[in-house]
Amino acid sequence: MDVDQKLYLRVTGMKERNSNLKVLLSVGGYSVSAAFKGIASDPNKRAIFVKSSLSYLETYNFDGLDIDWEYPEEEDRETYILLLKELKEAFEAKGYLLTAAVNSKLEQHAYNLADMLKYLDFINIMCYDFYGSWSDYTGQNSALYASSVETAAEKRSLNVEAAANKWVTAGAPKSKLAIGTAFYGRSFTLSNPNNHGIHAPITGAGEDGGEDHYVTICSKYDDWERIWDSEQMNPYKLNGDQWLGYDDVESIGLKAQWIKTNGFFGVMIWAIDQDDINGLCGEKQVLLKEINKQIAN
DSSP: OTTTTTHHHHHHGGGGTOTTOOOEEEEEOTTTTHHHHHHHHOHHHHHHHHHHHHHHHHHTTOOEEEEEOSOOOGGGHHHHHHHHHHHHHHHHTTTOEEEEEEESOGGGSOOOHHHHHHHOSEEEEEOOOSSSTTSSBOOOSSOSSOOTTSOHHHHTTSSHHHHHHHHHHTTOOGGGEEEEEESEEEEEEESOTTOOSTTOBEEEEOTTOSEEEHHHHHHHSTTSEEEEETTTTEEEEEETTEEEEOOOHHHHHHHHHHHHHTTOSEEEEEOGGGSOTTOTTSSTTHHHHHHHHHHHO
């Protein structure tokens, strides 16, 4: 569909208006990442993947490739690096960039960071999905800071500050780390509507299925009560037994400030089409504009 509608060429064509713009093609995602295991473990398949990647980037005028393998397991540790190595060696002659999207929980996945840093121009850390339908109680999808009610293990992992600094402590330079932000929220059904703070008991995901894009949140849930969590620097919304943790203009601006102040490479967003792109709630693309404003300040 993207090819048929010439979406790739329309996006890369924006470089005619902004000569500094770099457009990378991302390959993978949760639903298809298992395919990487077979590709990376077979030398012939790796060669085919490298060749086809080069062809795609050249045909559609991309500036590089992002590998979104969610997530390499222990048996993939070496072949993951081999795939990155062979891609980078092929890309260097063309000047193409190579990046990767990674889980924030570095210790839980087969990441050989030292070798990753050899071949990746920068790393996109997915600092979201900290809490969701799999959780035992309410929690923020992408809180900036830890909550005092969390366990010690949760405080060490389930917030942007801790997740980003975990990669730094492991040896990644901040100049190579883009910190992920979320333009969507996660919802829960409360066991007791009167108990609605962080770690409140739940019966399961929210009635909406557990996930809402910002445009839905601002347009359909505008009459829900907004409660600001000054510890985690994130809001949540409340409507009876429905609880929704999300980011709005205030919290996303604070995250962008934190990322810039702390010297990280930049901000990664999942995903810009989940913003209010048509201005249903007022100004168009308010979250993206707020990030740009804070980064530019």
